[in-house]
Structure formats: structure tokens, C-alpha cells
Amino acid sequence: MSGGDFHSAFRPAAPWREDEPLECTMVIPEAPGVASFCFRAPSGAWFDHAPGQFLTLELPLPTGTVHRTFTISSSPSRPLSITLTVKAQEGSLGTRWMLDHLTPGTRLRAFGPAGVFTLPDAAPRKYLFISAGSGITPMLAMTTWIWDSGFEPDIAFVHCARRPQDLIFRQRLEHMASRTPGLKLHWVVKEDDPYRTWTGYRGRFNQLMLGLMAPDYLDREVFCCGPESFMQSVRDMLNALGYDMERYHQESFHAPAATEAEVPEIDDVVPSDDRTAELHFASSGVTATCRETDTVLTVARASGLNIPSGCTFGVCGTCKVKKTEGDVVMVHSGGIADDDIEAGYILACCSRPIGRVSVEV
Structure with missing residues (x-):
């Protein structure tokens, strides 16, 4: 192929249309159980989408054809190909088939792109x-799109994984961050890798970490994506910190929304100064009326009761008590285990009562 022929082969002809299958051209291992699949249009068509949108693939499983939706990990600023990065989830047939059987040369039908989880406009924010x-x-x-746009990025990037080896795109993002001061990366892991040293954040992502990572978080537009329980904890954290949730955007990788009408309404319980609650301290026989924004620890002290405490912001776990009735909003910083929460325990220092609540104090 001559030089002219080579460049013409990569010159976009027209936008890609759904009636043309996509051809897998590369499979890139990213982390244990994670791979990126790069696709091109055989005709040379280019891809038009917004950063953060998703694509639906038609997968020919042995048990029958299935359709699976994946977020596009490549940026529309690089339109000659489109890349989907998938992670093997427990019980997932489609993802498992892709990791085991999808190889370069395979052609698949695809639909989209679609989705509303994307940057609001081209202006730098x-x-x-x-x-x-x-x-x-x-x-x-989104980060690649901002980088390619030519604007100096101003991004505080927080990503959480089980172990350092599970941090997807770590090297790629660290290379980008090494070239500009405007991209600040913050990794959080729950466990160490057995054969390497980890010097970053450990544990559950919490308010203390957020304050260290992005002290100006109130001034930033927040985009959040992950498991439902993770996004719920992030919302609880931001609500407790007084963040303007009109500037909060989220997308579940289990059920991405194709249109604004499909975006589920978020109806989080947010404690209010204008609503009263009732705390019953069962062991002491004391009942107190308070505001929803008061903590169980504050109300106990005002009632002359002693709950042992230490840090007072949900880290040490000293103030753990058993809740026997009612609901609280608890935004802790890692001082209580999930098993204890399921068993009915709360941290008095960071739990706020909703309605009538009874605790063993």
C-alpha cells in the first residue's frame, strides 16, 4: 500500500449507521477479568457520539441472541474507532462470552449510541x-474528550476498586495527569495486592477523603457511576455536606438511561431542620423530641445520657449502638462494618433520626 493509499484508508467516509455491523479489530487486557474491545466500521465510517454515552451489542450466545449495553470508553474526539470496556460480573452471560470468544475479525450488530449521562456543554468547567x-x-x-478539546482540564478524579490491580485505566490516566496539573487522580482500594506496596487511600470512600481530595467540591460539577449502593453512599455524603444536588449526575452501569424520561427519579431521604423526630432511649426509659438534623449522640448528651464516643465523625466506631426501631440517615467514614449495619447497629455520632427511632441506650 502506498503512502497515499494508507492515509485514504483512514479518512472517514461518512457517519456510521446501525445497518452496518461493527468489526472487532483489537482486544486489550486492562485488569483481571476486564478487557477493552476496539471496533471499526468495515466501510471506514466514523463514529458520532457524546462522551459518556453507551452502545448496545447483539451477541450470538449458544443459548440464543442477547443484547447487552456497554458504556463507550473511547472519546468521540477520536472517531475512527469505538471502544467498549467490559468487566466480568458474576452470572453475566454476555460479558463472559465476549471475554472468552470475541476476537479480532468478529463482526457484530450494534445499536446506538445513546444515553444522557454526558458533559453538559463544551465550555470548560x-x-x-x-x-x-x-x-x-x-x-x-469524558476526561479524554476534555483533554482532546484543547482546554486545560480542571478535574478531580476519584476511583475506587477492591485492589490496586483492579484499577482500570490506571496507567493511561496517570500518563495524562503527568502532562497537566489540572487532572488530579485519587485512587481508593479496600485491600492491598499481596506482592506490591500500596501508598494511596485504603478503605471505604468517605467524607474525610473527599475533603482531602477535592477541598472545593462544592464548586464542582459531580458525575458519579458505579454500583447502586456505591452511588447511594456518595449521594448521602454530598447531601450531608450541603452540596447542590442539581449539579449532581449519575449513571448506573446496570441500567443506563437512553433518554431524560428514562432517568430514574432520585428520592433520597435528606434530614431537615424543619421536621421533628422522636428518639426513644429504651434502656434508660428516656424519650426526647429533636430535629431530623440532630445526631443521636447530640440528643443523648442533651438528655443527660452517656454514649461513649471518640472522633465524632464516624471513623473510630466507639459510639456504636443498637437501633431497634425506626430509620436513621447515617453518613459514616468507615467506622462500622456492613455486617453490623445489617444487624441494626448505627454510629450515634453520625446518625440522624427520621420519625420515631428507638435505640438500646
């Missing part, structure tokens, strides 16, 4: 990207 697991894929697309 201050962003806070928060993700967990494969929820990092739209964040990479």
Missing part, C-alpha cells in the same frame, strides 16, 4: 468524577 469498578468507563471518555 470544574468537575469531580467519582466512580467504582467498571463505572470508570464514562469518566475516561
